[in-house]
Amino acid sequence: xxxxxxxxxxxxxxxxxxxxxxxxxxxxxxxxxxxxxxxxxxxxxxxxxxxxxxxxxxxxxxxxxxxxxxxxxxxxxxxxxxxxxxxxxxxxxxxxxxxxxxxxxxxxxxxxxxxxxxxxxxxxxxxxxxxxxxxxxxxxxxxxxxxxxxxxxxxxxxxxxxxxxxxxxxxxxxxxxxxxxxxxxxxxxxxxxxxxxxxxxxxxxxx
Amino acid sequence: xxxxxxxxxxxxxxxxxxxxxxxxxxxxxxxxxxxxxxxxxxxxxxxxxxxxxxxxxxxxxxxxxxxxxxxxxxxxxxxxxxxxxxxxxxxxxxxxxxxxxxxxxxxxxxxxxxxxxxxxxxxxxxxxxxxxxxxxxxxxxxxxxxxxxxxxxxxxxxxxxxx
Numbered sequence: 001x002x003x004x005x006x007x008x009x010x011x012x013x014x015x016x017x018x019x020x021x022x023x024x025x026x027x028x029x030x031x032x033x034x035x036x037x038x039x040x041x042x043x044x045x046x047x048x049x050x051x052x053x054x055x056x057x058x059x060x061x062x063x064x065x066x067x068x069x070x071x072x073x074x075x076x077x078x079x080x081x082x083x084x085x086x087x088x089x090x091x092x093x094x095x096x097x098x099x100x101x102x103x104x105x106x107x108x109x110x111x112x113x114x115x116x117x118x119x120x121x122x123x124x125x126x127x128x129x130x131x132x133x134x135x136x137x138x139x140x141x142x143x144x145x146x147x148x149x150x151x152x153x154x155x156x157x158x159x160x161x162x163x164x165x166x167x168x169x170x171x172x173x174x175x176x177x178x179x180x181x182x183x184x185x186x187x188x189x190x191x192x193x194x195x196x197x198x199x200x201x202x203x204x205x206x207x
Numbered sequence: 208x209x210x211x212x213x214x215x216x217x218x219x220x221x222x223x224x225x226x227x228x229x230x231x232x233x234x235x236x237x238x239x240x241x242x243x244x245x246x247x248x249x250x251x252x253x254x255x256x257x258x259x260x261x262x263x264x265x266x267x268x269x270x271x272x273x274x275x276x277x278x279x280x281x282x283x284x285x286x287x288x289x290x291x292x293x294x295x296x297x298x299x300x301x302x303x304x305x306x307x308x309x310x311x312x313x314x315x316x317x318x319x320x321x322x323x324x325x326x327x328x329x330x331x332x333x334x335x336x337x338x339x340x341x342x343x344x345x346x347x348x349x350x351x352x353x354x355x356x357x358x359x360x361x362x363x364x365x366x367x368x369x370x
Contacts (some may be wrong), residue, residue: 044232115355147318177303
């Protein structure tokens with residue numbers, strides 16, 4: 001860790017960001033706000049050492065589930081949070097769409113490949129972006145792989161869709177109603193949270 | 208009080224503080240952008256543009272201007288710059304070289320698998336695990352289980368060849 005203060009560089013960078021924001025505000029207020037929030041996201045990811053890869057991997061590799069529990073907490077807030085945002089937007093006639101995507105064999109294959117990939121690259125997509133910001137050469141290299149992989153994925157998706165078919169997206173509130181959908185998901189998350197606590201205890205021995 | 212203030216810019220923050228703040232920011236992105244936060248759709252768009260510039264493909268009509276007006280570009284750029292800012296605020300900004308040559312290979316292979324996987328599944332940990340589930344979509348849950356299986360396989364590879 002460097003002992004030297006980087007306050008001058010920090011000041012310069014702050015002005016650079018301010019300049020970018022002033023530039024962007026000429027183009028679009030929406031883009032400016034999105035940019036400001038994502039800066040805060042990057043800042044938070046780095047400061048809290050948040051990492052989805054660790055959340056999935058550490059329970060298996062070292063039996064530690066602290067980050068897994070944090071991701072579960074993130075989901076516990078997000079599920080009702082999105083539901084409330086969607087409900088308010090609906091009442092206010094504000095256009096807002098949630099992400100309900102069709103799925104098929106490619107969702108499962110894609111998830112497995114993505115899971116292997118993020119362990120090898122030492123970070124998922126958000127983790128790679130965060131670690132580029134932290135100055136890690138390894139994730140800068142991974143980003144090149146990410147670009148090439150995304151390009152190949154784009155052009156092979158039709159192959160997967162035509163070979164194995166695809167089911168239209170299932171939006172749980174459509175099937176069982178908003179309240180039960182949120183309740184069922186919160187219940188699953190609660191069970192997962194219990195499991196992670198039990199797992200950590202089991203792996204590290206009681207007492 | 209002074210120590211508390213110092214923790215804000217020095218870090219680290221606890222995981223649960225991170226989770227609560229990220230949840231709020233993620234909902235803010237949804238409200239401002241009118242669609243949830245995602246990462247790899249934009250990376251795919253940039254890859255297609257790059258391929259077009261390099262002359263690998265001709266049939267894409269994606270332009271640089273479109274990319275610069277896409278909110279996804281600012282989301283990804285913001286995360287990188289925000290993380291850089293966070294290290295700078297703590298006077299920890301520096302280049303961190305790869306420790307071992309084998310990690311160059313694993314980084315490129317991992318990146319490739321991730322990019323491919325995310326684009327055939329139409330989402331990553333953010334777009335599909337976090338925001339698929341937050342959107343109460345079944346595909347979010349299916350993808351999450353698949354990622355867990357992939358991580359289990361990946362951990363076996365990691366233990367055998369890399370650590």
